[in-house]
Amino acid sequence: MQSNATLEYDYSIVKLFIWTxxxxxxxxxxxxxxxxxxxxxxxxxYLLGEYGTFSRLRPLHTNVVVYGFTLSGIWAxxxxxxxxxxxxxxxxxxxxxxxxxxxxxxxxxxxxxxxxSLLMGITANKEYAQMEWPLDVxxxxxxxxxxxxxxxxxxxxxxKTLYISMWYYIAxxxxxxxxxxxxxxxxxxxFFSGGLGAWYHSVSMYAGTNDALVQWWWGHNAVAFVxxxxxxxxxxxxxxxxxxxxxxxxxxSLLSFWGLMFVYLWAGGHHLVWSTVPDWMQTMGSVFSVVLxxxxxxxxxxxxxxxxxxxxxxxxxxxxKFMVLASTFYMLSTLExxxxxxxxxxxxxxxxxxxxxxxxxxVLGWVAFMVFAALMHMAPRVFKREIYSKSLLEAQFWIQxxxxxxxxxxxxxxxxxxxxxxxxxxxYGNLVYSFIDTVSVLHxxxxxxxxxxxxxxxxxxxxxxNIFKTATAGRRLEQEPRxxxxxx
Amino acid sequence: MTSxxxxxxxxxxxxxxxxLAVVIFYYYIIHLYRSEKKxxxxxxxxxxxxxxxxxxxxILEKNPKLENDKKE
Numbered sequence: 001m002q003s004n005a006t007l008e009y010d011y012s013i014v015k016l017f018i019w020t021x022x023x024x025x026x027x028x029x030x031x032x033x034x035x036x037x038x039x040x041x042x043x044x045x046y047l048l049g050e051y052g053t054f055s056r057l058r059p060l061h062t063n064v065v066v067y068g069f070t071l072s073g074i075w076a077x078x079x080x081x082x083x084x085x086x087x088x089x090x091x092x093x094x095x096x097x098x099x100x101x102x103x104x105x106x107x108x109x110x111x112x113x114x115x116x117s118l119l120m121g122i123t124a125n126k127e128y129a130q131m132e133w134p135l136d137v138x139x140x141x142x143x144x145x146x147x148x149x150x151x152x153x154x155x156x157x158x159x160k161t162l163y164i165s166m167w168y169y170i171a172x173x174x175x176x177x178x179x180x181x182x183x184x185x186x187x188x189x190x191f192f193s194g195g196l197g198a199w200y201h202s203v204s205m206y207a208g209t210n211d212a213l214v215q216w217w218w219g220h221n222a223v224a225f226v227x228x229x230x231x232x233x234x235x236x237x238x239x240x241x242x243x244x245x246x247x248x249x250x251x252x253s254l255l256s257f258w259g260l261m262f263v264y265l266w267a268g269g270h271h272l273v274w275s276t277v278p279d280w281m282q283t284m285g286s287v288f289s290v291v292l293x294x295x296x297x298x299x300x301x302x303x304x305x306x307x308x309x310x311x312x313x314x315x316x317x318x319x320x321k322f323m324v325l326a327s328t329f330y331m332l333s334t335l336e337x338x339x340x341x342x343x344x345x346x347x348x349x350x351x352x353x354x355x356x357x358x359x360x361x362x363v364l365g366w367v368a369f370m371v372f373a374a375l376m377h378m379a380p381r382v383f384k385r386e387i388y389s390k391s392l393l394e395a396q397f398w399i400q401x402x403x404x405x406x407x408x409x410x411x412x413x414x415x416x417x418x419x420x421x422x423x424x425x426x427x428y429g430n431l432v433y434s435f436i437d438t439v440s441v442l443h444x445x446x447x448x449x450x451x452x453x454x455x456x457x458x459x460x461x462x463x464x465x466n467i468f469k470t471a472t473a474g475r476r477l478e479q480e481p482r483x484x485x486x487x488x
Numbered sequence: 489m490t491s492x493x494x495x496x497x498x499x500x501x502x503x504x505x506x507x508l509a510v511v512i513f514y515y516y517i518i519h520l521y522r523s524e525k526k527x528x529x530x531x532x533x534x535x536x537x538x539x540x541x542x543x544x545x546x547i548l549e550k551n552p553k554l555e556n557d558k559k560e
Binding site for chain 2: 157
């Protein structure tokens with residue numbers, strides 16, 4: 001063990017994940033804009049033959065933004081803030097440092113194989129779990145390595161108490177590990193079904209309704225343990241640190257943590273309301289979704305109250321703007337979700353565009369805003385340079401805020417219109433509208449969504465440029481900033 | 489056991505489990521406030537862990553397992 005005086009936090013792995021977050025963020029959202037445009041203008045499906053069709057690109061979009069952009073942002077944040085709140089450097093263990101490199105290397109291998117296989121149409125056909133079994137094996141290996149690093153750092157820590165962010169990172173690790181394993185139980189057909197199909201093909205170990213239940217237990221918890229739990233870990237560290245204010249109520253953070261852990265796991269059933277799963281299970285999904293408002297708002301209100309007496313920072317510091325709006329969108333999204341899960345509302349909302357609208361006000365407003373703020377907070381510390389442009393960051397904030405509003409409002413209107421038209425019947429009980437009627441009516445809203453997506457993508461480009469210039473041309477910093485990030 | 493009985497058992501287990509979890513959860517709230525009132529633990533001080541996070545920052549509570557080989 002080295003003494004603290006000669007030790008420094010090791011940011012080499014943080015930098016690598018910052019770059020992958022930026023690259024995957026741009027690529028994933030570029031595909032998102034393209035497929036949004038395809039829905040409005042179907043001829044765009046034929047740009048790249050079979051590789052450019054909506055059906056090939058849609059899973060690529062979700063996988064790249066979830067497992068590329070978001071996971072990279074989460075890991076950059078974990079390797080940065082994890083070391084700091086535990087007061088231990090990765091440099092203190094050669095073994096852990098080597099594992100971080102292996103972690104990144106395997107991550108790149110999975111990313112490359114995932115993009116290739118999905119483009120080729122090789123898929124396990126489950127939402128957020130499209131990767132085929134050979135890739136799942138590498139994912140599990142990578143996850144185990146990440147776990148060893150995390151618990152290794154915890155074992156070496158100087159602080160006895162784990163800061164609340166670490167609780168959430170541990171939950172992120174355990175939750176994904178458990179659910180991913182259960183949902184990806186697959187039978188490779190070549191080896192276990194009489195030599196059927198290619199060696200990489202598989203079918204789910206579960207059948208019918210059971211498969212749907214396990215799938216949405218995972219599917220919704222991918223939202224819980226990738227899009228919520230680690231993002232809360234991030235905001236609990238980065239908002240207090242950037243603002244210089246300790247979290248408003250530590251007790252509330254503990255309470256919200258346990259509330260979220262208990263409730264979130266059982267809310268996935270709301271994806272199967274009005275389906276063939278047992279009725280009580282559908283009700284359980286709805287009830288737990290409504291109860292979920294409490295722990296979700298507990299964290300979000302805790303974050304907003306952390307800014308008590310310091311609201312001037314909201315006008316002065318664009319990073320605070322990003323984080324405060326992120327927690328506000330978290331509140332919006334976690335109110336909207338429970339509303340959609342109520343059976344009577346779900347009867348209209350299910351399968352409509354209101355659902356992607358809900359997903360995107362959460363991911364664009366909450367998840368991505370928080371990732372942007374975290375990466376930008378880390379940039380001056382890891383690159384030891386001032387943030388290149390404050391005005392660019394401000395412009396990005398406003399462009400992307402307008403973009404999110406355009407996205408979700410257009411999808412609210414489109415979704416409710418769609419739901420009402422599907423259900424409309426005349427006095428004899430015949431359907432009033434055919435499917436194509438709804439498609440024609442929705443065209444303007446799809447165009448607005450694509451435009452909103454384009455605006456958001458422009459914001460991502462501004463962000464990528466700002467990060468790149470910060471790393472290469474920002475004014476050098478003599479000392480690491482304590483709280484507020486310096487920006488030109 | 490018939491499938492109807494299994495279904496009923498599931499429902500009762502679900503209700504009992506939920507009730508139990510609610511009791512544990514509320515007890516946890518009481519436990520947090522009571523231990524702070526009695527002076528056993530000051531939870532709010534842990535908020536400082538995010539702010540004082542340099543390697544040479546004052547350690548709030550030393551990890552007892554590492555006290556011997558990690559002296560400042």
